[in-house]
Amino acid sequence: MQHRKRIGERLIEAGLITEEQLRIALEEQKKTGELIGAILFSLGFVSQKDLFTLLSMSRGGEQRKEAVEEFDLPKDMEAIVKQSTAALRIAEPEPGKAADVSLAPVVRLIDRVIVTGIKKGATDIHIGPDTGGTRVRYRIDGLLQHGMYLPKDILPAIVSRVKIMGNMNIAENRIPQDGGTIFVWEDKNLDIRISTFPVIAGENIVMRMLDKSQLLLGLENLGFLREDIEILNNSLSMPYGMILVTGPTGSGKTTTLYSALSIINSVYKNIFTVEDPIEYHLPLIRQSQVNVKAGLTFAAGLRSILRQDPDVILVGEMRDLETAELAIRASLTGHLVFSTLHTNNAASSLPRLMDMGIEPFLIASTVDTIVSQRLIRLLCSSCKEPYSPTPELTERIGCERTGDLVFFRAKGCQECSDTGYRGRTVIYEIMKMSESLRKLVLVRSGSDVLADNARKIGMKSMYDNGLKKVISGITSLEEVASSTRTVF
Numbered sequence: 001m002q003h004r005k006r007i008g009e010r011l012i013e014a015g016l017i018t019e020e021q022l023r024i025a026l027e028e029q030k031k032t033g034e035l036i037g038a039i040l041f042s043l044g045f046v047s048q049k050d051l052f053t054l055l056s057m058s059r060g061g062e063q064r065k066e067a068v069e070e071f072d073l074p075k076d077m078e079a080i081v082k083q084s085t086a087a088l089r090i091a092e093p094e095p096g097k098a099a100d101v102s103l104a105p106v107v108r109l110i111d112r113v114i115v116t117g118i119k120k121g122a123t124d125i126h127i128g129p130d131t132g133g134t135r136v137r138y139r140i141d142g143l144l145q146h147g148m149y150l151p152k153d154i155l156p157a158i159v160s161r162v163k164i165m166g167n168m169n170i171a172e173n174r175i176p177q178d179g180g181t182i183f184v185w186e187d188k189n190l191d192i193r194i195s196t197f198p199v200i201a202g203e204n205i206v207m208r209m210l211d212k213s214q215l216l217l218g219l220e221n222l223g224f225l226r227e228d229i230e231i232l233n234n235s236l237s238m239p240y241g242m243i244l245v246t247g248p249t250g251s252g253k254t255t256t257l258y259s260a261l262s263i264i265n266s267v268y269k270n271i272f273t274v275e276d277p278i279e280y281h282l283p284l285i286r287q288s289q290v291n292v293k294a295g296l297t298f299a300a301g302l303r304s305i306l307r308q309d310p311d312v313i314l315v316g317e318m319r320d321l322e323t324a325e326l327a328i329r330a331s332l333t334g335h336l337v338f339s340t341l342h343t344n345n346a347a348s349s350l351p352r353l354m355d356m357g358i359e360p361f362l363i364a365s366t367v368d369t370i371v372s373q374r375l376i377r378l379l380c381s382s383c384k385e386p387y388s389p390t391p392e393l394t395e396r397i398g399c400e401r402t403g404d405l406v407f408f409r410a411k412g413c414q415e416c417s418d419t420g421y422r423g424r425t426v427i428y429e430i431m432k433m434s435e436s437l438r439k440l441v442l443v444r445s446g447s448d449v450l451a452d453n454a455r456k457i458g459m460k461s462m463y464d465n466g467l468k469k470v471i472s473g474i475t476s477l478e479e480v481a482s483s484t485r486t487v488f
């Protein structure tokens with residue numbers, strides 16, 4: 001903090017920014033947790049060159065180091081830009097043909113960007129053009145965070161290098177491309193999926209990191225409570241029927257499904273999956289990747305799997321009627337079927353299936369359990385701040401007061417990059433189909449009626465589950481409220 005204040009003050013002293021500009025940047029910092037220098041820069045209040053000049057002028061080498069740390073820039077950044085752009089010019093004799101970038105400096109730079117991402121636990125790395133520069137950001141615990149701010153001129157070299165890594169066409173910069181690579185670091189093999197997208201002023205790159213060693217399977221590890229794991233175990237022991245996991249993209253559905261499959265995985269069961277993408281390889285399980293170009297869609301895959309004498313089938317997603325019908329038919333004919341839907345809560349999954357065109361009686365006789373979930377951030381254990389909620393607050397949020405109640409709020413420290421959070425867990429609701437729910441499905445009831453009925457027979461809502469996690473001190477009320485869209 002001290003150090004950041006000094007940078008702001010020094011910039012004011014040098015006449016490079018005004019008090020007002022610093023105030024705006026500090027406000028912004030409260031929201032984003034980004035570094036103050038980077039914020040001033042991205043707001044256009046100060047140029048990177050000015051920052052460098054100022055910081056290297058005042059106290060020489062030491063200050064220079066400080067600037068480098070503040071921006072997390074490679075120490076030989078200037079040399080990298082010079083060499084890469086020079087090489088690009090030489091290697092790019094005619095327009096439209098991108099350069100052959102086997103350039104050591106850019107290779108090192110990209111490696112560094114990726115390794116930083118791995119160390120920070122990023123799920124995605126974003127690199128793209130931004131006002132006057134090239135911005136690198138990392139998605140950590142679901143939120144984008146500032147990474148590096150590199151000079152504008154380096155972007156074409158970065159794009160070419162990343163395309164080479166991803167086995168993509170480096171001469172093509174007008175259309176989006178997909179690719180992938182295996183990145184080896186220490187003893188890890190990371191699967192990286194790469195996507196490029198042409199935008200104004202260049203191409204935007206997103207690298208999705210699939211780190212198999214990071215995959216922590218096990219329902220308990222994911223944040224499921226013991227009593228709920230029992231409910232799920234019970235569903236998993238069925239010989240046939242359908243288990244659905246729902247939630248928006250990035251809500252951890254695949255990890256939950258993989259954990260569930262791992263529980264029943266054995267040599268005595270023939271388990272198949274059809275997925276897009278296959279995120280992790282599971283032992284014993286026959287996993288297949290959707291390949292639309294080759295004609296292997298979810299529906300085609302499922303149809304073939306049914307001829308492979310399966311016991312258990314995981315269908316990555318039911319996007320269309322054909323796939324949903326096949327999945328339903330598979331579960332009717334003696335298979336245990338797992339799948340996902342993009343619905344916001346458990347109850348709305350049933351009307352969603354009806355909207356797709358599935359007959360209510362088929363839904364009522366196959367669907368057994370619906371898990372709906374979100375990922376929420378865990379409070380940073382180094383800096384979380386305790387407070388006792390007022391009786392008005394507990395009343396408003398529907399929390400029973402038993403004894404001394406302590407909640408925690410996010411604060412921010414160095415270990416959590418000033419966000420106040422580190423790591424994630426699930427909050428969820430589990431809807432187990434009952435006789436009364438099946439009857440309501442048969443008469444095409446809406447999601448509100450279904451949810452009411454489910455709660456009456458004991459379903460705890462996602463919000464209830466979140467509140468339990470607030471009370472146990474692992475997350476904040478704000479985090480649960482925003483992820484369940486609850487307003488107090």
Ligand SMILES: [Zn+2]
Pocket residue numbers: 380381382383384411412413414415416417418420421
């Ligand atoms: Zn912290």
